[in-house]
Amino acid sequence: MELRQLTALELGAVIRRGEVSVAEAAQAALAAIEAEDGALNSFITVEGERALERAAQLQPGVKEAQSPLYGVPMALKDNICTKGIKTTCASKILGDFRPPYDATVVERLAAAGALGLGKLNLDEFAMGSTSETSWYGPTRNPWDPDRAPGGSSGGAAAAVAAGLSWYAVGSDTGGSIRQPAAHCGVTGIKPTYGTVSRYGLVAYASSLDQMGPVCRDAGDCAAVLDVLQGRDRRDATSLDGDYGHLLESLSGDVRGLRVGLPAECFGDGLDGQVRQAVLAAADVLKSRGAQLVELSLPALEYGVPAYYIIAAAEASSNLARFDGVKYGWRAQGYGDLSELYHKTRTQGFGLEVKRRILLGSFVLSAGYYEAYYRKALQVKAVIKGAFDEAFARCDLLLTPVAPATAPRLGESLGDPLEMYLGDVYTVPANLAGLPGLSMPCGFDRQGLPIGAQLIGPHFGEGRLLNAAYAFQQDTHYHKQTPKGGQRA
Amino acid sequence: MNWETVIGLETHVELATKSKIFCGCTTRFGGAPNTHCCPVCTGMPGALPVLNQAVLEYAVRAGVALNCHITRYSKFDRKNYFYPDLPKAYQISQLYLPIAVGGRVELSTPSGTVSVGIHELHMEEDAGKLVHDPWTDQTRADYNRCGVPLIEIVTQPDFRTADQVIAYLEQLKETLQYLGVSDCKMQEGSLRCDVNLSVRPLGSRELGTRTEMKNLNSFKAIARAIDYEARRQIELLEQGGRVVQETRRWDENKDATYAMRSKEDAQDYRYFPEPDLPPIELDEGWLARLRAAQPELAPAKRARYQADYGLPAYDCQMITSDRVLAQFFEGLVELGAPAKQAANWIMGEVLGALSARGMEPREMCLSAGTLARLIALVEEGKLNRNTAVKVFEAVFDQDGDVDAYVRAHGLEQVNDAGVVQAAVERAIQAHPQSVADFRGGKEKVFGFLVGQVMRELKGKADPKLVNTLLRQVLGGT
Structure with a gap:
């Protein structure tokens, strides 16, 4: 049995049946990482020994396991705190930081019998769309090593696509789960804001950040989200979605489902092949009984500027604590406190992070707050309102994830504005706090994956996952692997 | 020219809740450095604040007692600045929508009643403490105080004298202690006061340029600093000078204030709404119950x-x-x-x-x-x-x-007239000289004889009865 070809749920099933031991699964992943990740660079930290210890600890409980993911190896984006395990945010400034505590999601995964392989690469502090701003070097796209995997959860998408991990947990502030999932041909979901506790996620933009699964298909996403979701008293912004059981609710029945196609998401700036693939996805849903609704959402146009103001403003404050005083890396050769701050932050942060800190400090400064930050909050409210209206006419929206397929390495870094504009389809869901799912819906002529996005109303995760599940019943895009193979 | 001093106060009061404002750590004073801490109050990456409901309750009760309007929809904001005693590099405070606004308190002072407006009352977290170690020439941070809940009470510029300021602070302290929301111990820093002061020609309605004084650790220091600073500003103006808007530090040993930083150097705190804490929406029923339970x-x-x-x-x-x-x-x-x-x-x-x-x-x-x-x-x-x-x-x-x-101990009072009478007679027999002195007009001796009777009865006799009977016997009637 080629374990790496299985979905997380399939692997969980063979582990529970005793056909494969937890250690065998872990060893298969560790061997693959050892052999292939040198080139891919999807992991920052691999915890091989710890993984095998954990496998031995989990094995006796296999028979009584409640969770369908029991014993299945996985990995975490390296901005999620893990007690005693290096958590870098792909930044030099965190140095050898080992958090004294586990994130809530880590506790929940552990309780469900998850086995952690290590920590995944990302854009520094999750700021970027290509995973190239990492202090630990860029991650490569498994479909084409000269291309970026997308970002910022590029390590997560690449590792899952390459079969190095059965699933991963990423974070999404403006598209950081959905866009790399699209570029790597995997399925990912950013849940409704508040669904997954942010306690232990190193904050980029607190009002937009949300963690979620990066998986091989919609079923795995449902199973992982079942574990992650739920109110946490340590996160005051967490909510009780009251989803019931997402995995069990997947029926594939989309009859009568009204799928909205916002005209603004299929206009200028969108690659023709991507447009074609996404519209074809709409037709697949239609063929299963869904109803297509054409509508207009002109407010989305203001999403990118509002997003970069809000996200940068919050980031400038969230990242102020990295000052060399308490933990992480400290610059050498400072004469006084001011110099300690100055040198540490100048040398410790990368260019893109510094750009956003400066932008954020500027928009919050006296005299500019009203013109920028306040206005951006108003735009956020307008976008929220526009979605509310749209969801009166349809049950979910179908859009592209990104204007084009994965860019070549280095291509985006020279033109940050162009890179920011690439977030046009994904940031609105973050601004409105809505769930957004990314699923593979085709390939371009170069063989690069294309992603389609489903956006739902608050707590509409079940609806999104079921639509994706239905789509994946009739399509094979999610089963393609970068090496030209196809999963069963 | 006659001058009028105009004073407004910003008072920070530490709330007496058991745990900190955004985590479960104890607020107890003291403790070995960095032992009353957790990832939340030390600002570890990824840690999040959760509002302690007792802090909200205490702040609202203080607001009610100061006759404030209680804000039904209030929010926290971040005040951003770098300092090693502030591990997140921002303080969670309230700027845009504080929990209570527009209050008023009446003070009775020797010179009459003074009405003081309360501009606002807001909640915030305390910072840590930096300790300089002269042995190693290192500065160390102690985060035990980080996240201890504070309320800041800002008055209108309604004070004219140091006496009024002290009367206000005395009353504030008494009120907050009565409410049980703070122990207001100045020596432990649980009540701290910044004084904003300006002077203007008597009769003028315009406010002069003000200075803010910090580091005032006692009521005495506050009174002296006010007197000093008012005199300094008046002298400056009378000599044709100009008051600079600045923060000044009171030096208790030198009995003088010193400029710390001018308005031009004032930091831009880049306040913005705290995204980690949802807005506080007060329930009318809860508020009504709280008002009813005010002591x-x-x-x-x-x-x-x-x-x-x-x-x-x-x-x-x-x-x-x-x-x-x-x-x-x-x-x-x-x-x-x-x-x-x-x-x-x-x-x-x-x-x-x-x-x-x-x-x-x-x-x-x-x-x-x-x-x-x-x-x-x-x-x-x-x-x-x-x-x-x-x-x-x-x-x-x-x-x-x-x-x-x-x-x-057999201490019941002896009320038996017979017993007392006998003791009186024994005392008279034992002290004939005193009796003679008394009869000779030395009234003072009477007290001595009462004492002797009491001693006879081990102090338990009813003093009135002793008096009556002794006077009867001595008077010979």
């Missing part, structure tokens, strides 16, 4: 004690100076002690015993029931006042049983 404050108690019990103003002031004492007094009266007797015992023996032991009223073990019983025994003539004081001393520390003690 009666000192001024109301004073008025009531005067009206209901006819106590002198001085007594009322003394008894209500501490909420626990006032409750103790009310307990005594409820148990039947005459109000004046209860007041006398509190002002005399109780405060004396506390002061001798260096204790606060809230640390007192003695119950109202015990003292009420003692007062009753005196009232019933079963114990004389002096003996009662001895019993009081004996039962004070452990709230002992008055009746058992009196029985065990």
Whole structure:
């Protein structure tokens, strides 16, 4: 049995049946990482020994396991705190930081019998769309090593696509789960804001950040989200979605489902092949009984500027604590406190992070707050309102994830504005706090994956996952692997 | 020219909640450095604040007591600045929508009643403490105080004299202690005050340029700093100078203020709404229950004690100076002690015993029931006042049983006229010279003879009876 070809749920099933031991699964992943990740660079930290210890600890409980993911190896984006395990945010400034505590999601995964392989690469502090701003070097796209995997959860998408991990947990502030999932041909979901506790996620933009699964298909996403979701008293912004059981609710029945196609998401700036693939996805849903609704959402146009103001403003404050005083890396050769701050932050942060800190400090400064930050909050409210209206006419929206397929390495870094504009389809869901799912819906002529996005109303995760599940019943895009193979 | 001083106050008060404002760590004062800490209050990456509901309740109760409008939809904001005692590099505070606004308090001062407007009251977290180690020449951070809840109370510029400021602070302290929301100990930093002061020609309606004074650690320092700073500004203006808007530091040893930073150097705190905490939406029912449960404050108690019990103003002031004492007094009266007797015992023996032991009223073990019983025994003539004081001393520390003690030590008052008569006669026989002196006109000797009779009866006799009988015998009638 080629374990790496299985979905997380399939692997969980063979582990529970005793056909494969937890250690065998872990060893298969560790061997693959050892052999292939040198080139891919999807992991920052691999915890091989710890993984095998954990496998031995989990094995006796296999028979009584409640969770369908029991014993299945996985990995975490390296901005999620893990007690005693290096958590870098792909930044030099965190140095050898080992958090004294586990994130809530880590506790929940552990309780469900998850086995952690290590920590995944990302854009520094999750700021970027290509995973190239990492202090630990860029991650490569498994479909084409000269291309970026997308970002910022590029390590997560690449590792899952390459079969190095059965699933991963990423974070999404403006598209950081959905866009790399699209570029790597995997399925990912950013849940409704508040669904997954942010306690232990190193904050980029607190009002937009949300963690979620990066998986091989919609079923795995449902199973992982079942574990992650739920109110946490340590996160005051967490909510009780009251989803019931997402995995069990997947029926594939989309009859009568009204799928909205916002005209603004299929206009200028969108690659023709991507447009074609996404519209074809709409037709697949239609063929299963869904109803297509054409509508207009002109407010989305203001999403990118509002997003970069809000996200940068919050980031400038969230990242102020990295000052060399308490933990992480400290610059050498400072004469006084001011110099300690100055040198540490100048040398410790990368260019893109510094750009956003400066932008954020500027928009919050006296005299500019009203013109920028306040206005951006108003735009956020307008976008929220526009979605509310749209969801009166349809049950979910179908859009592209990104204007084009994965860019070549280095291509985006020279033109940050162009890179920011690439977030046009994904940031609105973050601004409105809505769930957004990314699923593979085709390939371009170069063989690069294309992603389609489903956006739902608050707590509409079940609806999104079921639509994706239905789509994946009739399509094979999610089963393609970068090496030209196809999963069963 | 005649000048008028205009003063406004910003007072930081530490709330007496058991745990910190955004995490479960203890607020206890002291402790080895960095032992009252967790990932939240040390600003670890990924840690998130959760509002302690007790902090909200205490802040609202303080706002109600200061006659503020309570904000039904309030928010926290981040105040951003770098300093090693602030581990997140921002303080969670309230700028745009503070929990309480627009209050007013009336002060009675020797020169009349003063009305002071409360601009706002908001919640925020305290910062840590930096300790310089001269041995290693290193500065170390202690985060035990990080996240201790504070309220900041900002007044309107309604004060004109240092006396008014002190009267306000005394009343504020008393109010907050009565509410139980703060212990207001200045020496532990649980009440800190910044003074904004400007001067203007008397009669002018425009405000002058103000300075802000920090590092005022006692009421005495506040009064002296106000006097110093007003004089400094007036002298400056009279010499044709100009007051610079700046922050000044009070140096207690030098008795002077020094410029710390000018307005031009003022930091831009880049305030913005705290995204980690949802807005606070107050429930009307909750607020109504909280208002109903507000304790009666000192001024109301004073008025009531005067009206209901006819106590002198001085007594009322003394008894209500501490909420626990006032409750103790009310307990005594409820148990039947005459109000004046209860007041006398509190002002005399109780405060004396506390002061001798260096204790606060809230640390007192003695119950109202015990003292009420003692007062009753005196009232019933079963114990004389002096003996009662001895019993009081004996039962004070452990709230002992008055009746058992009196029985065990045979202290019941001797009211039997025959017994007293016999003792009087024995005393007269034993001290013929004194008797002769008395009869010769030395009235003072009478006291000595009373003492002798009391000694005969081990101090337990009813003093009135001794007096009467001794006078009868000596008078020869």
